[in-house]
Structures are given as structure tokens and as C-alpha cells.
Amino acid sequence: MRSSIPKIGKWILSKSAYYKNKSFIIGDTIETYDYIRDNNGRLKADLWFWSEVISSIPGFIKNFFYWGAIMFYNYLKVFFRNILRYKSQSFINLVGLSLGFICFTLIAFFVTFHFSFDNFHKNKENIYRLATPSIAKIPDLWGPSLKDVYPEIKEYVRLQIFGEVLVEQADKKFYQKNGFYADSSFFRVFSFNLLKGNENTALINPFSIVISEELSEKLFGNENPIGKTLVLNLEEGKQPYNVTGLIEDTPSNSHFKYSFLVSQSSNNARWLNNWRWEQFYTYFLLQGEVYEVELEKKYSEWIDSKIDDPTFQHTIDLQKLTDIHLHSNLHREIEPNQSISTIYLFSIIAVLILIIAIINYINISSTQAINRGREVGVRKSIGAERIQLTMQFITESIMFIVVVFIISLTAVYLLIPFVNELFGITLIESFWDNKLLIGAIFLIAIFTGLLNGIYPSLLLSGAMPTRVIKGNFDLSNKVYFRKSMVIFQFSISAFLIISSMFIHDQMKFITNKSLGFNNDQVISFEIRSEAMSEKISAFKNELLANSNISNVSLTANLPGGSDWGIPIRAEGFKDEDVPDIRMLVVDHDFINNYEIEIAQGRGFDKNFATDGSSYIINETAAKAFNWDNPLNKKISIPAVNRDWGEVVGVIKDFHFHSLHEKISPLMLFIPPENWFSKVSVKVKSADIANTLAFIEDKWEKFESEHPFKYTFMDEYFSSLYDADNRSMKLVTYATIIAIIISCLGLYALISYTISIKTKEIGIRKVLGAKVADIIMLISKEFIILLIIANLIAWPVSYYFVSDWLQDYAYRIDINMLIFLLGSVSGLLIAFAVIFQKVVKASLSNPVKSLRTE
């Protein structure tokens, strides 16, 4: 008679630990089931059967955990024994993998930090900054007038940089940066927390000021600042401000940092009520569906129709708030932004390092696993199933990886302050803020553990126990896998070495490249009050009386990024065809002061009374205007009421921006005296301290209100490359770590190779092989692998480096020698690592090695 118990039930029974391998119990069940069915009917039988199945479940679970715990204890014991037995390999594994994870985690923190910019705003999806394709600011009238016309614009807020200002309160007096004029809609658009004060009214009345916690602490200590008064000592005189709000310090992942906000109604700058003067960072809070391209077109056309001037065509770019930090690189950004390509570079490096570390780990553990063939054989022959062996290996590698994870996390926790210092940022406010990232890294770790556990267990548990137990089980068919891993790993190392050498070279090139002018020993400072401005010539003359001061020039702006761009008219050009030109507004002494060379014509000369209306252009401008002989050509600047004047000279090109940018057309002209706002003083190298004291002394004579504050121009110029230098540091560290990890792996592999070749070496030596032959024999394989790795790395690095160099307008040539140098140095390091091992093996006494077994 055919048995008729339900199939699923039978399956459950056969799976349950209690009934496992006891087919007679299933037999009993069937017999009883049939009996009940024949006497009491099928329903009763089924009921009985299922109650049996269900009642067996608790026992099943108990057994599972009981035996699970026992086996776990055994695995744990074996795990520690193995660690202790292969101390050096375990140590290498631990260090290598931890290094990899530390590096990866730190860079991941760094990268996520940059991606988190401006994410804290509630309206982040709907906030857009208006900019033109070249400059981040727009005139003040654009924002409000667009809002009046277009209903999708819910709010606008305009920020104007306040500049460095002298803050006075009671007996305190200091320069404060990072101030902004802001519209009262500031708090409706952005989500910064106003800790005290009223969000709706804080920025309405003239001469209201909202200060950050930090500034409040500096001014008022722990007192409530609301209602207090502080004085801003501006160029046009002192102005008391009423504190109407206390705002949280800017989160470190905001694309602009404020220390105070001043109501827009206090602003009385020259460029107010203007359609053309680009001075305001303007943000829109939009509502409804946003089609950027469409809006850009609509707004641009509207603005053009409003200005109605063919020389002044404008395109508006809508930049999404959250894209500004990584994707915007315009003139006059509030702060230098991070370029997305650097972030990608860092991400790639992080992933590569992690891959190297994981490959290492898997490689070393798989060689280690072979040593355990005997254990696996014994386990198999006393009845361990394949799944159990796999579980054992997985348990072990997961335990290992958890240890690595804990070590790495601790290290990262301790290292973060240093990283913050190195990059001048606050990566995270508190370590546990970024739970998601830590969780993700934990998952990667666990996945690595799984991968690492599965690989050797598949090799070993699949093999015949008789072969494994003899201990002569070798992975000869898997050797290709391991070899290709070594190649992969060293390709990455070689790639990093070569790339970092190029990055290094490029940085050296940039810092050493002649800028075309000389800013050594030039100090600059600002004219801070009208009183000073009126007497500036007298001040200049007094400075020149000191024999250690060789030159003083007065300017309205300075090289290094603060040049102006105003539309001009030029002889022979229709207004709309005049090329864009930048301008430095200088005095007669500027060209001499910065040692700029003259290519044609002459510099400004006090002997020519007309020089106040004449112009000097650079060679690039001459080319842009396509003037064969630029001298005596005429230029005018109607926007600032300058009439036609002649070009009197052409200066050689010099880098008035960082070397990231190409030299653009430039013109110099001399303005009315009251335009000057900056003083550049060239001092002689002898006795600088005294000279500075002298300048300060003179300063105080003319300027009682403002303390003296100066910068060295060469320091300022090198600060333009801060971001590059930081990238270089990071790439260098990453390269070093990658090399360390790869070499650890290589060391472990060579140790393994030698240990299985001990006997071969012994026999060869007995038969008369020389030490050199043995060294060659062992190293040969690795040399070939390393050379292949380098050959793979070359084209990849070439591609990467040439792409990276595109960021620089002035860059080094890709020199093949560097490829060779990088590879050779990588190979040398690798040899240094394996050499000692190999030499030791080849010098060993063959008698000893032959005795092993």
C-alpha cells in the first residue's frame, strides 16, 4: 500500500534534527498514520500527523542551538590555535586588512562629507542660486524683479559679502570676516537655526545684525546678546548695529560660512539699484515643478529685455543649491568649492586600496587554508558535511573580520581629528552621526568575510578526503587565480605610484613656475577708512622715505583673483563684438613694483600728463583684439565714465590668476585717486621686522581707528594651491599605504612559496645548485608577475594622468621616464621585501630542509 502522509510534513520531519537519519521513525509515523486513517478517517490522521510535526519543532530548535554552540566552541578553539600557529601570517593579515579598512573608512568619511554639502536645508530640492556662466554673483535688481513677474519664485534672498570689518564693542576691537548683507527672507529660504530672536523680523530694520554663537561668545561671553549694540567701523565711518538675533554657527558642510548677517536695508553701497553690477549672491526658493533649462531661458530673455543693451547679453544659470559645492567653479565663489573630479579621484583611490587589502587577505588565507588540509580531512572522514566545513571557514573569517572592523573603527575614531586638521575641515561633528556609512562598511566587512570563508572551503571541502588528509593537496589548478590576484594588486600599486609621481611633479611645476611677475617681499594691506584714503599720497611718500622700502604702489584690486570685468569699447569693434577683458586698476608704480616686463611701448609714466586716461594691455589682449600694432589704439569704459584713451604699452603675459586658469586678456589703467583701496609695499629682505614696524608706525599716524593688518603676496599666491597640496598629500599617503599593503601580501606569499619549496631547494642544493640559481628560481615567478602588473598599469595611469592634467591650464608634459621610474621604484621596494626571505631560504642547510616531513 502506498504511503500517504503529506509530503511537506515528511520533508519537515526528515529535516528536523531529531528525526535525521532515522528512517525507521518515519516508518513508524507512516504506519501509525495509515492505521489512524483506516480506522478514524483521513482528517483525524492528518490532524494527528501535523500535531506530531509541530510538537517536534521545539526539540529541533533546541538541538540546533545545542549542537551549534558546541561546534562554535570548537571552531573558536581551532581558530585561535591557527592564529597562534601562524603568527606572522595572521599578523600580516590583520595589519594589512585593518590598514585597508582604515584608509577606506577615512576616505569614505571625507567623500560623504563633501556630498553632504547643503543637505541640511529643508528646502534643498527647491533652492537655486542664480549665476551667469562666468560669475557666481548677479546685480541686485534681478532677484526681486524676477520674483515680481514669475509666480513660481516663492522667495528670493540676496547675500552680499560684507568683507573684513573692524568690530568694536566696549573695549573689544578685532577684524571679523565672513559677514553678509542678507534679505529678511534669509530664514524662509535657508534652514539655519536662529537660536534667539524672531526669524521674520530679525533682518528687516536697518542696522540690525544677527550674530553667530562664536561671535557672540567673543563679544558678550555667555550673556544674551539680543538688544545689545556693537559698532562696525567701516570705511565711511563708525556705525552702531543692534543685535536682533543669535544664529547657530555655520554647519561645516555649508557652501558659505557666516559669522554675522546684516539687514539688507542697511546696505548703501554704490551698486544698489543696478541692473549690471554683479555683486549679489542670489538664491531663489522655487515652487512646483522646476525645469531648469526652461526657466533659465525665460529669465535670461526677460533680463535682456529689461536691460535692452546689445553689449550686455546675459545668460542666467540656475544652480541647484546642493550642486554648488561640488559642481560650481565660477569666478567669485563665496568660498573655493571642491571639484568633483578630486572627489572621484579620492573615491577611486579608496576603493582600490580596499580591493588590494581584500585580495591580500583572501590570498593569504587561502594559502593558510591549504595548511589545514589535514584538519579538513579528519573532519570529513568522521562525517563532517560540506556545509559544515563551509560554515566553519565562514565563521572563522567572519570572526576575524569583526576583529578587523573593531580595530579599524577605533583607529578611524582616533585619526579623525588629524584628518580634520590636515584638510582644515570638520569631517563629522560626532563620530556616530554617520551611522549609515559605518553600517555600510560593516556590511562590506561581513561580505569580505563571507567571500574569504567560501573560497578556501569550496577548494577543500570539495576535494576527496583521502587526498586532503595526506596533506599533499596543492592548489596547482587554482594557482592562476592567485597569480592574477598578485598581478591585479601590483598593477594598482604601480598605478598609484606612477600617478602620485605625476601629481607631485605637477605640483612642483606649479609652485616653481615663473608667474611672469615677482611677488617676493611684497606685502599688501587694505586702505580701511576714508580718512586714510584722502591722505594716501602723503602716506605713500612717508613710506618711501625708508631706504628698506623700494617701492609702494596703490591699486583698487590685486592680482590673484580680484580683478574686475566691465564691458569696454574698443577701436574697430562693434560693441557686441568686443572680447571680454579683465582689468587691474593701478597706479604709476604698479608695473615696477611687481617687476612686470614690458613687451612694447612703455609703462605708465608720471611725465605724461595724459596717462590718467591711457591704457596698458597684455599680450593676450593684443592677440584677442587682433591688433598688429596695439599702440595708440583707442579704448573707453563707458560704465565707469572713462572716455576714449590710447593704449600706450603692451606688457608681457603674467599669471594674475592661479595656474589652473589660462591667462586671459588684461588691461591696466589709472583711476582717480579715491578709487584706491589697497597698498602693495616692496620691502628689501634686510631687516624685515624693523621695516614692518616702521610701516605700522606710519599706519598708526594716519589711521587711529583700525589696527594694521597685512599679508605677504607670495604666501597669498601659494594659498591658491592649498586644495591641490591637500590632494597631493592624500594621494601620497594613499600610495604609501597601498605599497605597504601590497608588500605585506607579497611577503606572505613568498613565505608560503618557500615553505612548499623547501624540499625542492634542498634537493637542488645537494645536486649542486648555486645560491644565485636558487634565488633566481624563486624570484623568477614573482619578477614576471610584477613586470606584467607594471605593464598593465602603464596605459591605465597614462589615461588617468592625462585626464587629471586637463584641470590645469599650465601642465607638465607626460614624461615616459616617470613611468619607468615609478615602476622601477615599485619593483625595488617589492624586491627588498622578498629578497631577505629568498636569500635565507637559499642559504639554508639542505640537510635540515630535507629532513622535514
Next chain:
Amino acid sequence: MKFLSRKEELVLLTIWKLSDNAYGVTIREQISKTTDKYWSIGAIYDVLDRLETKGMVSTFISGPVSERGGKAKRFYLITKKGRDMLMEMKKLEESIWSDLPQLLISKK
């Protein structure tokens, strides 16, 4: 000497009683009938396994039987040790029973 539990004693006695026909199904039937309680297969085998480890029973496996879906039967036989144990327990109980005094039953 460690005595058997009540369950073990019952199962062991049942095996004795069933003599050469003691296997899972019959043991369960018999014991359910005598105790008038439901015994699951698991419960029976739990006790049988314990008796086996204690050496009170020995087992042998029959050939496959067709009406059991082709599964074998596992027969149980009581060992000498098992029988001695039962006798010992019986003796102990009887000795306790034999000299019990008149029972005073509390009214409440």
C-alpha cells in the same frame, strides 16, 4: 545507583511486556492504552534514546517493510541491566509499601 525516571520505567516495562514485538508504533500504542494519555512519537523516542544510552535496552533493525512506505522497523529488547534495574526498583517500592503504618487522612 541511579534509578530510572517514571517515564523510563513505564517504557521499559512496556518493552518487556511486548517481548519480541517492541518497536516505535507498538510501544506507543501500548503505553497510550495503559496510561490513558497521549504520547507523541517524539516523546517515546526521547525516552528510548535515553534508555539506550543507559544500556537498559538493545536495538536491532529489521528489513524494510512495505506497508511502512518501505522503511525499516527498529526493534527494542530489554537488556539484563535493564531487567535488574526494574527488579531493583520493584523491590525498593515493595519494601517501602510493606511496612507503611495506618494512614491518617486529614479531614480537610
